[in-house]
Amino acid sequence: MTEQRGLTLAVSTVIFALRPHPDTGRLTLWLPLVRRIREPFRGRWALPGGPLDPADDLATSARRTLERTTGLAPHYLEQLYAFGAVDRSGAVTDEGRVVSVVYWAIIRPDEAERSVVGENVEWQVADEVGAWGGAAPLAFDHDTVLRYALARLRAKIGYSPIALAFLTEEFTLAALREVHEAVTQRTLDPANFRRQVLAAKTVAPTGRRLAGTAHRPPALYRRAVEIPSSDPARVTVTEPTHPADTDPPKGLS
């Protein structure tokens, strides 16, 4: 193998949590950013992360970053993408070029409350950050990274029960719907949402109800499925093994 001097492998993490928007009060996506204290991009906001310790797995490194910046362990952690353009918006430094493997994570708001906001760490509204949000661009290519992470989250919540990762053990269907609405930025019909969630069987009623609500008390639910891991080592491979000519036609597209 060649000497790869001038190449550093870093791991960054996009950490999502839902909190009320400071102006509107509506639930929105937040994430912690770190102010850079060194060149390049000194003074600019960046995704938390750092160089990969050769003794750590990639996911372990992401978890460490999460612990370091928020004091928390994620309820969902997934690899987003490996960014490796030669010049990632000035990422070629004295130490050379940087390839970043980016993870994204979901943490629960009740835990985010308790989170320790370290020095140079600040939680900000995801859609108001960087050049896309009308603010100063993030360091490196982190504008692109964040945009991609948001797109992935917003797409994935539509076909995967990851919304549950934003919620505590017991929750109402209204709370689950509010997570979907906050993430997708669309209002949903409560009745239809209920019907679809119950049909998907991803939640089960606990039998208990939430009291003191100034209206009819809603039933409480809990997760009925594990939040799926996207770790390739755990991917279940459905194998129809051999193509049988007798197989009934199925769907497409």
Next chain:
Amino acid sequence: MTEQRGLTLAVSTVIFALRPHPDTGRLTLWLPLVRRIREPFRGRWALPGGPLDPADDLATSARRTLERTTGLAPHYLEQLYAFGAVDRSGAVTDEGRVVSVVYWAIIRPDEAERSVVGENVEWQVADEVGAWGGAAPLAFDHDTVLRYALARLRAKIGYSPIALAFLTEEFTLAALREVHEAVTQRTLDPANFRRQVLAAKTVAPTGRRLAGTAHRPPALYRRAVEIPSSDPARVTVTEPTHPADTDPPKGLS
């Protein structure tokens, strides 16, 4: 940044093409493998790849590997995953630990015909390779990697027009259907397939027909959409309320 001695970043590529199965004659997925001539895993089959040249983008490196092993340029190239477990099945060598960014590609069979099969390179049937295929395990964690690439391809063909990447400029709907059948290993109803493909408007008739078929001559079609790139830098971010279709289909839960 820390010194990352003992860490190498490699790029490997899973290259898919469709060819008839040697026994059954049915269309199946093939991929080129490289026999390792060095330790570790000397003599075992491995995915083509190599260490990342600090002057190359990640995708550029994947393209180079493709050119080196097949002499071809891909019609589709997408990043699969970054594999970085500390001990990737014996990947810790004298040179230290290896993190691999894996890409997967689609090349057309007519081009694969012309492909130069280099020394120690052999095209093999994807489902009969490695431990999952009942053969000797691939080098490193490449069994897992290949399994994951197959799962991604089989999932993605269901909601993305990547099947077109397996076909030449002009093709019949039957040929397109055979691509789907070969990849998903399911037979499809021709009439329903036609209806859905035409509704998706991913293909358009050329007005020409295929002659000499011993039956009614089928119409020829061409692509009506570009085969989408999954490059995050090119992801279109739909602004106020529309979910980006970065990935899979619709439906809730």
Next chain:
DNA sequence: CGAGTTGAGGTCACGATGACTTTAACTTGC
């Protein structure tokens, strides 16, 4: 020229979806 084969277009029942309505169950204001 008829048999065989596949293309092309159509029908039909079913299930999921979105828009909407109705009733239930609680709290708060008067």
Next chain:
DNA sequence: GCAAGTTAAAGTCATCGTGACCTCAACTCG
């Protein structure tokens, strides 16, 4: 203590995509 307000929960209805299946079209081959 009762009406008003609010949200939960359940149901209705038209529409649309889907899978299963049918019929006719258009070619070659024996």
